[in-house]
Amino acid sequence: xxxxxxxxxxxxxxxxxxxxxxxxxxxxxxxxxxxxxxxxxxxxxxxxxxxxxxxxxxxxxxxxxxxxxxxxxxxxxxxxxxxxxxxxxxxxxxxxxxxxxxxxxxxxxxxxxxxxxxxxxxxxxxxxxxxxxxxxxxxxxxxxxxxxxxxxxxxxxxxxxxxxxxxxxxxxxxxxxxxxxxxxxxxxxxxxxxxxxxxxxxxxxxxxxxxxxxxxxxxxxxxxxxxxxxxxxxxxxxxxxxxxxxxxxxxxxxxxxxxxxxxxxxxxxxxxxxxxxxxxxxxxxxxxxxxxxxxxxxxxxxxxxxxxxxxxxxxxxxxxxxxxxxxxxxxxxxxxxxxxxxxxxxxxxxxxxxxxxxxxxxxxxxxxxxxxxxxx
Amino acid sequence: xxxxxxxxxxxxxxxxxxxxxxxxxxxxxxxxxxxxxxxxxxxxxxxxxxxxxxxxxxxxxxxxxxxxxxxxxxxxxxxxxxxxxxxxxxxxxxxxxxxxxxxxxxxxxxxxxxxxxxxxxxxxxxxxxxxxxxxxxxxxxxxxxxxxxxxxxxxxxxxxxxxxxxxxxxxxxxxxxxxxxxxxxxxxxxxxxxxxxxxxxxxxxxxxxxxxxxxxxxxxxxxxxxxxxxxxxxxxxxxxxxxxxxxxxxxxxxxxxxxxxxxxxxxxxxxxxxxxxxxxxxxxxxxxxxxxxxxxxxxxxxxxxxxxxxxxxxxx
Numbered sequence: 001x002x003x004x005x006x007x008x009x010x011x012x013x014x015x016x017x018x019x020x021x022x023x024x025x026x027x028x029x030x031x032x033x034x035x036x037x038x039x040x041x042x043x044x045x046x047x048x049x050x051x052x053x054x055x056x057x058x059x060x061x062x063x064x065x066x067x068x069x070x071x072x073x074x075x076x077x078x079x080x081x082x083x084x085x086x087x088x089x090x091x092x093x094x095x096x097x098x099x100x101x102x103x104x105x106x107x108x109x110x111x112x113x114x115x116x117x118x119x120x121x122x123x124x125x126x127x128x129x130x131x132x133x134x135x136x137x138x139x140x141x142x143x144x145x146x147x148x149x150x151x152x153x154x155x156x157x158x159x160x161x162x163x164x165x166x167x168x169x170x171x172x173x174x175x176x177x178x179x180x181x182x183x184x185x186x187x188x189x190x191x192x193x194x195x196x197x198x199x200x201x202x203x204x205x206x207x208x209x210x211x212x213x214x215x216x217x218x219x220x221x222x223x224x225x226x227x228x229x230x231x232x233x234x235x236x237x238x239x240x241x242x243x244x245x246x247x248x249x250x251x252x253x254x255x256x257x258x259x260x261x262x263x264x265x266x267x268x269x270x271x272x273x274x275x276x277x278x279x280x281x282x283x284x285x286x287x288x289x290x291x292x293x294x295x296x297x298x299x300x301x302x303x304x305x306x307x308x309x310x311x312x313x314x315x316x317x318x319x320x321x322x323x324x325x326x327x328x329x330x331x332x333x334x335x336x337x338x339x340x341x342x343x344x345x346x347x348x349x350x351x352x353x354x355x356x357x358x359x360x361x362x363x364x365x366x367x368x369x370x371x372x373x374x375x376x
Numbered sequence: 377x378x379x380x381x382x383x384x385x386x387x388x389x390x391x392x393x394x395x396x397x398x399x400x401x402x403x404x405x406x407x408x409x410x411x412x413x414x415x416x417x418x419x420x421x422x423x424x425x426x427x428x429x430x431x432x433x434x435x436x437x438x439x440x441x442x443x444x445x446x447x448x449x450x451x452x453x454x455x456x457x458x459x460x461x462x463x464x465x466x467x468x469x470x471x472x473x474x475x476x477x478x479x480x481x482x483x484x485x486x487x488x489x490x491x492x493x494x495x496x497x498x499x500x501x502x503x504x505x506x507x508x509x510x511x512x513x514x515x516x517x518x519x520x521x522x523x524x525x526x527x528x529x530x531x532x533x534x535x536x537x538x539x540x541x542x543x544x545x546x547x548x549x550x551x552x553x554x555x556x557x558x559x560x561x562x563x564x565x566x567x568x569x570x571x572x573x574x575x576x577x578x579x580x581x582x583x584x585x586x587x588x589x590x591x592x593x594x595x596x597x598x599x600x601x602x603x604x605x606x607x608x609x610x611x612x613x614x615x616x617x618x619x620x621x622x623x624x625x626x627x628x629x630x631x632x633x634x635x636x637x638x639x640x641x642x643x644x645x646x647x648x649x650x651x652x653x654x655x656x657x658x659x660x661x662x663x664x665x666x667x668x669x670x671x672x673x674x675x676x677x678x679x680x681x682x683x684x685x686x687x688x689x690x691x692x
Contacts, residue, residue: 028455034485034492042482045473118469119482122527125433125465126486127458133486376435 028129031136039140049109056102057148061091065159083164085242089322091156100262103145104283107266110141112276124376134368141263149259157248167241173233175201184230195219243321250319268363272370307347313355316347386411386535386566392441394431401427403590414561416577417570419587425570462528463537468520472513476523484530491530498529517544537568542576578677612640613669620665
């Protein structure tokens with residue numbers, strides 16, 4: 001259509017800036033502290049979600065110890081002390097399991113609610129970098145889940161440290177009495193001291209046609225099996241005594257990492273799908289169905305594929321203090337001295353770290369990319 | 377006073393195009409909105425109004441063309457351009473579980489700079505200070521509209537883009553909103569108003585653009601557009617309005633006639649002189665139709681808009 005357009009009125013003076021200074025951030029994609037703090041506020045004020053997350057992370061520990069402390073206080077003869085190394089391990093694993101689910105749900109909410117509430121549009125119109133808006137959600141949510149995990153875990157540590165029976169002085173390793181806190185070399189020396197007698201009790205893998213008639217042969221068999229014997233010793237030691245302070249710190253850090261990954265993956269997947277419920281259900285399925293299934297069954301020719309599952313890589317990093325006794329996990333990996341509790345053969349440290357970093361960076365990148373390209 | 381960061385237009389687009397598959401929602405739009413004006417943006421449903429606004433604000437990407445806000449090219453200098461732009465697109469929605477003040481805090485944090493200091497003045501200006509600590513879930517639609525305007529004010533905006541800001545407002549609220557927009561324009565700010573309420577646009581805006589099928593079909597000052605396109609409408613009070621309408625149509629001296637019951641309205645051609653009114657009277661009398669009165673009326677924006685869109689509909 002061709003029409004003659006009337007002349008538009010000329011431009012007027014620009015509105016004064018009223019003392020405003022151009023204070024645009026030097027690095028536009030970095031979130032400001034204020035942005036992180038207000039996003040944290042937005043998440044914290046979701047009352048229903050926060051109650052659910054707190055119940056999942058803190059309530060099991062609080063409930064178990066609360067009842068045990070109460071029963072022990074009322075009837076100390078029938079009910080022993082509230083804490084103990086086994087319970088410590090079980091509750092820590094429970095915090096990891098429920099915490100991952102809670103963190104994933106929180107991440108999914110953080111990744112989708114701006115969109116579903118119609119705030120995403122307002123935020124984009126501010127001109128703030130979409131990447132900065134995404135990155136602000138990471139520390140904002142992590143601060144919440146880290147705090148809750150810390151509360152639950154500190155509770156676990158305190159009861160274990162102050163309300164546990166005294167540890168035994170030694171471990172009964174297949175009938176051989178072994179003192180606590182030996183390293184692998186010390187265990188080897190101890191077993192070799194009376195090799196012939198110990199060899200009759202220990203489950204030594206001798207190889208086809210091998211016999212242990214002489215002391216030299218017994219010593220050789222112990223030498224060959226020292227790795228698995230030490231792993232069994234560690235398991236017995238762990239299950240029989242409270243973890244040391246530094247081991248508790250390792251376990252705490254491992255829990256925070258596990259829960260942090262849950263949040264970051266939930267956030268990334270939530271941003272990608274824009275669907276909070278779908279994301280949460282998907283990650284619950286990953287944690288309680290897919291990971292256990294793949295971890296309990298070694299699929300021939302697919303073992304490396306199985307190791308790409310975050311739960312399996314994180315299991316390899318599981319601190320010794322949390323590993324169940326007598327499972328096929330590998331002994332003494334780097335970092336937390338982790339030994340898997342799920343029965344997948346140990347993976348190289350570099351591979352384990354790559355999988356963990358890959359999940360964190362990969363899902364963050366996917367979420368950020370979707371946020372940057374999504375029509376608001 | 378800081379210098380304007382660019383040319384004299386608050387909004388300027390050239391050949392702006394946005395497609396959704398085969399559908400061209402914004403089709404080569406050429407739009408220039410002067411700084412400091414109140415500008416109406418009109419069009420029937422599905423004409424591409426909101427898509428153009430969304431494209432301007434970076435909510436969706438343009439497929440072709442160039443655009444500038446406050447003289448700054450977008451998206452190249454999007455952040456600087458939007459630093460002093462406030463906008464409500466579609467209905468204003470917020471985090472319902474947060475208070476009005478908390479929502480503004482969130483947006484002020486995203487804006488950075490002095491935006492945080494503007495929260496209280498903005499709430500006061502839109503009349504929400506007394507409800508600022510209530511959750512948005514308890515707000516009426518009108519209160520959310522006002523909160524939307526408050527959110528725009530956080531930017532100390534040089535340019536405000538308001539999409540249907542009168543939605544959900546009662547008559548008093550509309551009056552307040554109109555006064556607020558007028559006040560903002562008086563302060564030298566540019567207000568772009570997209571609305572279906574043509575009467576509101578006519579009362580509030582200096583100039584308009586009319587969009588249809590993704591294209592700007594007319595733009596300019598309201599008065600000139602109406603005068604230049606449709607001219608005067610003459611209400612003819614006569615004895616046989618139907619025969620009178622046929623007579624005038626056959627004579628070909630008017631742009632159009634419309635008959636509603638016994639009321640005959642004759643639209644004069646653009647630029648027609650008042651002598652034509654006397655000519656109509658003479659022709660009717662000569663045809664033996666008693667004429668009781670002739671009354672000139674100015675075409676309203678609504679009449680003009682309807683005539684434009686109906687013409688466009690006939691052509692398409």
